[in-house]
Structure formats: structure tokens, C-alpha cells
Amino acid sequence: MGIITNYARQLDLSVDRTATRSAVEARQVDLKDRRQRLAELQYEASELAIVRSMGMYRIEGFDPHGNYVGQLVDLPPARETKPGSGVQGRLRCR
Secondary structure (H helix, E strand, O other): OOHHHHHHHHOOOOOOOHHHHHHHHHHHHHHHHHHHHHHHHHHHHHHHHHHHHHOOEEEEEEOOOOOEEEEEEOOOOHHHHOOOOOOOOOEEEO
16 A cells, blocks of 8 residues: 555545546546557558659759759659658659
């Protein structure tokens, strides 16, 4: 038994733990909801990565003469294949 319970018994007091139990149960429900939302976000990120890896990429930019150029390629740029890298510049999946 805990210290508070022992002191309560010595003083002939009862310890009501229903409020604590309710709070713990509510917290467990909140944590379950947060885990579910996080799992959904992870699935969305994974799905986006898969779709991007299977799509065509449009690379856009300017040539040395200042002309706008664009090209469709099958593979993502090297910087996207590195773990933890984000998409930089003007890169779109089509």
C-alpha cells in the first residue's frame, strides 16, 4: 500500500479514487485517438511517397540563355532518393 493509504487508514479516512480512475481512462482514450491520427498521417505520407515514386517528374528551369525549359523524366531527382531529404526548387510530379 502507498503512504497516503496508510495514513488514511491510521486516521480512519477513506480514499476515493473514482475521480483518478476516470481521469486515467479519459487520458487513455485521448492517447488512443492521438495514436490513430498519427498512424493516419504516416499512411498518407507513405502513400504520397509511393505515388511520387511511380509517377513522371517534370523538371523545370532556365537554360544558359535564359529560356524556360521543362522535361518529363521517369525517375525522381537524386536529392529525393536520399533519406530525410525534402523536395527543393520547382519539382512537380505529373
